[in-house]
Amino acid sequence: MIIANRKPFEEIVDMLKPYKRILLLGCNECVTVCAVGGAKEVAVLSSELAMYRAKEGQPIDIKEHVLERNCDPEYVEALIQVIGDREVILSMACGCGIQFVGERYRNIPVLPGVNTTFYGVTEEHGVWTERCQGCGNCILDKTMGICPVSRCAKSLFNGPCGGSQGGNCEVNKDTPCAWQLIVDRYKERNMLHRYLELQPIKDWSTSRDGGPRKRVREDLKI
């Protein structure tokens, strides 16, 4: 799923300074699961903002709403019933959702309430970690199911750098070294010989380097 962090409160307060009637918009998908932009977090931010502005003597009128998804046109379309007299939308969806709502409703600013951060998993309740960078040409079959693109700080393809220490990455001691994980897995499965197979230089044109990506399935188009 897509993982995000809530923006610092002061930054949000600053963005909303010129506005009185806001729509605080959440999303029921990834940002709900990673506890940053679902109904609960919308309610909490709304309450915080209401208190802050009341205390400042600049009361704010907040309408809370959560869309099933912010990245699909049918749900975004339904917002038309909700926007009404709102002056601004503060979205707690991921960057995709924020933009998509903004593209549909051009006469109202759609501001980001979160910093969209990575594609990851819930390692344990309350802990999320990165697993994929959407490089567009998956090599998990060659690396024992561990992604060196996203999990190695240097995206190395043929073994660790010199900084791998005690199983951890030199960039951050709390992060396991991806290559240590890969080698451990080779050993576990008695496949260490595969470690010697050289990976060719990666063609990054399928990744961000090739520009914004698009996927089309002609058979699904209406």
Added chain:
Amino acid sequence: MRLNYPTNVKIIKVPCTGRVDVIHVLKAFEHGADGVFLAGCLEGECHFLKGNLRAKKRVAHIKTLLDECGIGGERVAMYNLSSAQGQRFAEIAREMTEKVRQLGPNPIKIEKGSNN
């Protein structure tokens, strides 16, 4: 036991402090409460195993939220006591009331008052 505790303390009963969510406490402040305390069972004695420990973590989180929105994290507290400690409850209620009195009223109310 006929114990006395300050009349300004309003009690809201929940099955377990683990039921108390962040938003419940924020709403209390939004509606003008000057302080909120959670009275949970003693640590290690939760009927639901970890309800009071969860509440403790939530209270810590609520403190940061109240600090960032300018209400003040000191206005919320977590206490642990058993249901047989009526005396202690009365003591905590007085302690908390005193602390909140020193902090003064909820800043939202002050602002609303000044507009009148």
